[in-house]
Amino acid sequence: MSASPVRARVAKEVAEVIATRRVGAYQHLTLVSPQIAELARPGQFVALAVGDESSATLLRRSFSIHKVSPSGTYGGTVEIVVSAVGPGTRWIVGRQPHDPVDVVGPLGKAFPLPTEPVPCVLVGGGYGSAPLFWLSSQLRERGCHVEMVLGAASEDRLFGVVEARRSCDGVTVTTDDGSAGHRGWVSDVLPELIDRTGAGVVYGCGPMGMLRSITDIAGRHGAVAQVAVEEAMACGVGVCMTCVMPVVGTDGQTRMVRSCVEGPVFRGDRVRWDAFEGNHARVPDDAVGAPRAGGH
Amino acid sequence: MSASPVRARVAKEVAEVIATRRVGAYQHLTLVSPQIAELARPGQFVALAVGDESSATLLRRSFSIHKVSPSGTYGGTVEIVVSAVGPGTRWIVGRQPHDPVDVVGPLGKAFPLPTEPVPCVLVGGGYGSAPLFWLSSQLRERGCHVEMVLGAASEDRLFGVVEARRSCDGVTVTTDDGSAGHRGWVSDVLPELIDRTGAGVVYGCGPMGMLRSITDIAGRHGAVAQVAVEEAMACGVGVCMTCVMPVVGTDGQTRMVRSCVEGPVFRGDRVRWDAFEGNHARVPDDAVGAPRAGGH
Amino acid sequence: MTDQRIARPTDDRIDLSVDLGFGKVLPNPLMTASGCAANGAELHRFFDVSELGAFVTKSVMADPRSGRGTPRMAETPSGMLNSIGLQGPGIAAFVDTDLPWLASVGARVLPSIAGSSSTEFAHVAATLRASRAFEAVVGVEVNISCPNVANRGLVFACDPGASAKVIALVREQLPRDVPIFAKLSPDVTDITSIAAACVKAGADGLTMINTLLGMVIDTDLMRPHLGGITGGLSGPAIRPVAVRAIWQVRQAMAEGRIPVVPIIGVGGVRTGRDALELVAAGASAVQVGTATFNDPTAPVRVLHELTDLLVEKGYRRFSDVVGAAHGSPLPPRPVPVDERSRA
Amino acid sequence: MTDQRIARPTDDRIDLSVDLGFGKVLPNPLMTASGCAANGAELHRFFDVSELGAFVTKSVMADPRSGRGTPRMAETPSGMLNSIGLQGPGIAAFVDTDLPWLASVGARVLPSIAGSSSTEFAHVAATLRASRAFEAVVGVEVNISCPNVANRGLVFACDPGASAKVIALVREQLPRDVPIFAKLSPDVTDITSIAAACVKAGADGLTMINTLLGMVIDTDLMRPHLGGITGGLSGPAIRPVAVRAIWQVRQAMAEGRIPVVPIIGVGGVRTGRDALELVAAGASAVQVGTATFNDPTAPVRVLHELTDLLVEKGYRRFSDVVGAAHGSPLPPRPVPVDERSRA
Numbered sequence A, B: 001m002s003a004s005p006v007r008a009r010v011a012k013e014v015a016e017v018i019a020t021r022r023v024g025a026y027q028h029l030t031l032v033s034p035q036i037a038e039l040a041r042p043g044q045f046v047a048l049a050v051g052d053e054s055s056a057t058l059l060r061r062s063f064s065i066h067k068v069s070p071s072g073t074y075g076g077t078v079e080i081v082v083s084a085v086g087p088g089t090r091w092i093v094g095r096q097p098h099d100p101v102d103v104v105g106p107l108g109k110a111f112p113l114p115t116e117p118v119p120c121v122l123v124g125g126g127y128g129s130a131p132l133f134w135l136s137s138q139l140r141e142r143g144c145h146v147e148m149v150l151g152a153a154s155e156d157r158l159f160g161v162v163e164a165r166r167s168c169d170g171v172t173v174t175t176d177d178g179s180a181g182h183r184g185w186v187s188d189v190l191p192e193l194i195d196r197t198g199a200g201v202v203y204g205c206g207p208m209g210m211l212r213s214i215t216d217i218a219g220r221h222g223a224v225a226q227v228a229v230e231e232a233m234a235c236g237v238g239v240c241m242t243c244v245m246p247v248v249g250t251d252g253q254t255r256m257v258r259s260c261v262e263g264p265v266f267r268g269d270r271v272r273w274d275a276f277e278g279n280h281a282r283v284p285d286d287a288v289g290a291p292r293a294g295g296h
Numbered sequence C, D: 001m002t003d004q005r006i007a008r009p010t011d012d013r014i015d016l017s018v019d020l021g022f023g024k025v026l027p028n029p030l031m032t033a034s035g036c037a038a039n040g041a042e043l044h045r046f047f048d049v050s051e052l053g054a055f056v057t058k059s060v061m062a063d064p065r066s067g068r069g070t071p072r073m074a075e076t077p078s079g080m081l082n083s084i085g086l087q088g089p090g091i092a093a094f095v096d097t098d099l100p101w102l103a104s105v106g107a108r109v110l111p112s113i114a115g116s117s118s119t120e121f122a123h124v125a126a127t128l129r130a131s132r133a134f135e136a137v138v139g140v141e142v143n144i145s146c147p148n149v150a151n152r153g154l155v156f157a158c159d160p161g162a163s164a165k166v167i168a169l170v171r172e173q174l175p176r177d178v179p180i181f182a183k184l185s186p187d188v189t190d191i192t193s194i195a196a197a198c199v200k201a202g203a204d205g206l207t208m209i210n211t212l213l214g215m216v217i218d219t220d221l222m223r224p225h226l227g228g229i230t231g232g233l234s235g236p237a238i239r240p241v242a243v244r245a246i247w248q249v250r251q252a253m254a255e256g257r258i259p260v261v262p263i264i265g266v267g268g269v270r271t272g273r274d275a276l277e278l279v280a281a282g283a284s285a286v287q288v289g290t291a292t293f294n295d296p297t298a299p300v301r302v303l304h305e306l307t308d309l310l311v312e313k314g315y316r317r318f319s320d321v322v323g324a325a326h327g328s329p330l331p332p333r334p335v336p337v338d339e340r341s342r343a
């Protein structure tokens, strides 16, 4: 948490919803948010306030940026894909065109792009694919061969299959129930894909269990995993210390780092997956400042 | 608070807003609320919930019933007139046609109607006139001569001048700033009006200060005052004891009575106006169960 | 003594019955909260009050009381402040009118009693016992969160000694088979020590929590908003404090620091899910207070929501859920892992 | 010593300056709340942190600390629960990196220090004093709402003796002209006795309140939601408790039971009106905590809203408003009576 005075620029703006449409199990919203659209890069996220001043729901909700259009008819727009799972996301999917939404962003670190044109595999679980199409375009601009794997529990929870075909060199779909593509998990198809494409980097976004297995597989098949995590966040801007995860630093030491400012993208092999259990993460005993027996 | 098993029927229903329009400084809403429309009488009120389940605003807001139409095209409707003064009323005036609103009513005691056709004066301060037009019709049906006084700070805060002309035998308007009618207060014109019409009853609805002076004037001019009060209410249905006022009972004893179930209409001369100061009301020393020195 | 009011559970998907001790079995765990439901007639217009496990009445004292001046309430974020000052008809009128009415509609009653001295508590309890409708009483809640005149107005529940004295005196006045519940205040440094003192003095159960002491300033008038200056904070805002208090006391029972007695949970319950939080923390029954002001049907609605939720989770007996978050008993079947959960 | 950081008030409609004692004058009463603003750099992206009266840093202990496992937070009605566990870099890194950075942008700093023993507090204070950027420090907040390892983990602020010992030791380590503020917990039976103990031990002021102990149960998993089981409740939900605590302590000062020292108010402030409530109850300065998570500009926004509100009410000096709800000084001019108020 030591202060680093130079930080990426960030904006807070009241955005107007200009489009909202159902896509399978999700809602795809387009927000007029020129400053954020100007600054964002793939892998970053936005945090939306829920309700008005008299809302009992104080904390912002975070969403990966699906796409930005820095200059549209209405000014720059930011798009997000939302799965309604609780009161906050239900409120957000209920917004209508012209409704205002208070947005802060772009937040967090973007996916690092390779300096050389190496083959890449992008893996998205459920709405986790949302930021990957934009990433794919940037990778292909740099000459990378890009293949994508989209996985979900069922067909309605896949996002962007058509867009994937447009923006990638190859697309593989998996569903748990076989309602679309291969029946099974992304981890079933990933090893062959890395080997076939000779991928140097595997980018992943989705549930933690999936990111862990992507990391394992990438490591075993000679690729680097870059994963975008999802940890419960109270502020999204680095001031509350709720969103921490045990991550190994360049000095080899494990620290509880803030996934909102030092993530959400981490190198998979830096994350201490051994500390996770269900939705809890322990502080590993060897972490810097970990509680000692008899101490705190 | 002793239990009286027989009580008027009351309903809780999710009403649809079918019309909402600006009237001067107020918003006039029409709600489809068939059960309440069926049961209500003039002087009763409804209590509206504010926001959805995740609203921080837990308590209902109370509004006099302006009008009911027990069977319309949409089913029975209830109309209210709302002055936006704080978060709850701002939310209510922001409702659009087809929005749902959770309503409980009819609540409280109605204006008692005279058994003989005596002349009556109805006095409304600001939106306090809302329930009086309906009352006027019922009084005239019973053969009473009805005159109305409408008073407000300024013209935009008068409600129902046109409707008054239609539903009464005579109308007098006063405004503090002279922007409409007589410059001054309703109390300036009331004495003459009682004397001229020979009114037996003065009905009042408006701010407490006005109700007090109506009571004084009616008493001095030989009329009975029936006033509808406005006390902050947490429940509106008689269970919380927040809405109490010192009122003299038929046994001559003062008690802190619930204005939501034993009011909002009280005989003016029963209210212990001497106990009020600003928005506070003391418990008079002679009230039943009043704190004793050294006691509670 | 067979008591008609001790009804059997009616939902055939799950056994909702709650045993308060001494053969007092309630058909379900839902109750009104004292002071948030008056004495029954008002809510009976919205639902049949005998549907509830028990009806908790407004705390009653020896004599009629006017309560405090107004304003008596202020709305606060997700809650409210009240300073009613225990307005009520006095115990004589209560046993004459309110209790017989509740008995007549078939309600199981948990009268709440209060006093400004321990002898006043004892007098109220004795009058209650002598009442003709006493058979409707399934237990007595002793509201010790009120000021003790003998001790500079310090609330009884803030002092273990004063609390124990009240409980012991009330216990003496009531038949052995009528359980008494000490209602605790959260405004203490260590609620387990107050709980322990009450149980040791004869409380057969505990009700937690009463309101938190709070205050609102009217910034237009620049003075305290309430006539009584301070007031009690209630509503969803305080639910985390209620859950914590219940958890701590239940934990102390598990560790043998307090004898095991049933806990009635209260504080911020608005939905079935909220009620489940209190139950999982250790409450054997749940009261709905402030939420009733938002929705006069809240106590029965919460009952139905809680029932549906438990059935959905696969529970067959309500008693299996009590204290489940302490690790024992474990939930009967694994919870489906959705997209959001990790690993 | 003339300190560049002690800026003059800038709003020419009203004198907002706040005197913390010993010549430490702040240009305005708004501050961040410890642990809700990290150490400055993150919020400096949204506004200039030197605009605030003072910047309160995350409580720092002697050594680096990892804090607790996750989940560390739960949203609650109009509030949240946190169990961070005082994660931080340790005082050496703080004085090396964070404090100099705050000094470099011109912030007036109120570092918050913590310890698991009174000697740890003293060590942290001594290291702070020795730091090269110490001139940026306008006072030190002593977070005694943390567990005392020597006393079975009981929070220092729950015990007058333990609180006094920490304060006395910290006071010794710091120059006389640097005021120290004891940050109190509301989870006590009588906050005035803790306040009195702190002031008598050398506290030059008090910060009230820290979070309330609370808990949330995850009803999907049927276990405590937080990794740390219990957590601290904060946000608008607790504002009435903060107002009450400030009122009580200020009242005790008026009655001579506690020497008069400035109070820094904190708890549930989201708007300028909220801040005014705390000020009218007796706070000389106001911190904005959880509201910052909703709006990263909240501390300055609240400053502007409060300023406008006071100007609108006709005040010329902020200091006239402090404690105004106690009746003295009276508001400078009558408030317009609107339609809603009763004659």
Ligand SMILES: Cc1cc2nc3c(=O)[nH]c(=O)nc-3n(C[C@H](O)[C@H](O)[C@H](O)COP(=O)(O)OP(=O)(O)OC[C@H]3O[C@@H](n4cnc5c(N)ncnc54)[C@H](O)[C@@H]3O)c2cc1C
Pocket (backbone or CB within 6 Å): A045, A059, A060, A061, A062, A063, A064, A065, A080, A081, A082, A083, A084, A085, A086, A087, A088, A089, A090, A127, A130, A229, A230, A231, A232, A233, A234, A264, C340, D074, D075
């Ligand atoms: C960096 C990041 C990117 C995300 N991108 C997307 C996206 O593109 N599309 C999408 O649908 N969702 C995304 N999420 C998850 C989304 O933020 C949560 O589903 C949402 O916050 C849940 O709010 P709720 O009120 O509906 O649910 P509740 O469960 O009621 O929320 C309660 C509290 O827990 C927090 N919370 C609950 N679940 C999560 C979660 N999975 N992650 C973080 N906080 C959580 C909420 O913020 C809130 O504070 C992302 C989360 C993060 C951290």
Ligand SMILES: Cc1cc2nc3c(=O)[nH]c(=O)nc-3n(C[C@H](O)[C@H](O)[C@H](O)COP(=O)(O)OP(=O)(O)OC[C@H]3O[C@@H](n4cnc5c(N)ncnc54)[C@H](O)[C@@H]3O)c2cc1C
Pocket (backbone or CB within 6 Å): B045, B059, B060, B061, B062, B063, B064, B065, B080, B081, B082, B083, B084, B085, B086, B087, B088, B089, B090, B127, B130, B229, B230, B231, B232, B233, B234, B264, C074, C075, D340
């Ligand atoms: C029987 C009755 C009839 C009423 N009829 C009307 C009407 O026809 N039209 C109309 O515009 N208003 C009417 N009012 C007043 C209306 O209820 C309040 O203006 C409204 O509750 C204010 O809510 P708010 O959130 O906007 O304001 P806030 O001031 O923020 O409200 C805060 C709290 O105080 C209570 N409160 C504040 N002012 C009043 C008040 N004057 N009376 C009662 N409670 C108050 C609110 O219910 C809420 O709990 C009536 C009130 C009562 C009791």
Ligand SMILES: Cc1cc2nc3c(=O)[nH]c(=O)nc-3n(C[C@H](O)[C@H](O)[C@H](O)COP(=O)(O)O)c2cc1C
Pocket (backbone or CB within 6 Å): B240, B241, C033, C034, C035, C036, C058, C059, C082, C084, C086, C112, C143, C183, C209, C210, C211, C232, C233, C234, C235, C236, C238, C266, C267, C268, C269, C287, C288, C289, C290, C291
């Ligand atoms: C208006 C009001 C009056 C209350 N009166 C009493 C009372 O007489 N006796 C009592 O033990 N508790 C009383 N309480 C406290 C409630 O019974 C309950 O303990 C508290 O409000 C917390 O629950 P809730 O959040 O569900 O309201 C009262 C609460 C309110 C809001």
Ligand SMILES: Cc1cc2nc3c(=O)[nH]c(=O)nc-3n(C[C@H](O)[C@H](O)[C@H](O)COP(=O)(O)O)c2cc1C
Pocket (backbone or CB within 6 Å): A240, A241, D033, D034, D035, D036, D058, D059, D082, D084, D086, D112, D143, D183, D209, D210, D211, D232, D233, D234, D235, D236, D238, D266, D267, D268, D269, D287, D288, D289, D290, D291
């Ligand atoms: C996430 C979080 C972390 C906190 N960390 C600290 C801390 O390190 N030291 C401290 O004294 N208070 C800490 N607090 C308490 C706040 O400073 C403040 O006293 C409390 O949250 C009430 O204010 P609020 O309602 O404005 O948040 C923390 C609060 C939160 C929400």
Ligand code: FES
Pocket (backbone or CB within 6 Å): A232, A233, A234, A235, A236, A237, A238, A239, A240, A241, A242, A243, A244, A258, A259, A260, A261
């Ligand atoms: S969410 Fe607050 S520090 Fe990351």
Ligand code: FES
Pocket (backbone or CB within 6 Å): B232, B233, B234, B235, B236, B237, B238, B239, B240, B241, B242, B243, B244, B258, B259, B260, B261
């Ligand atoms: S408003 Fe609750 S009793 Fe009248």
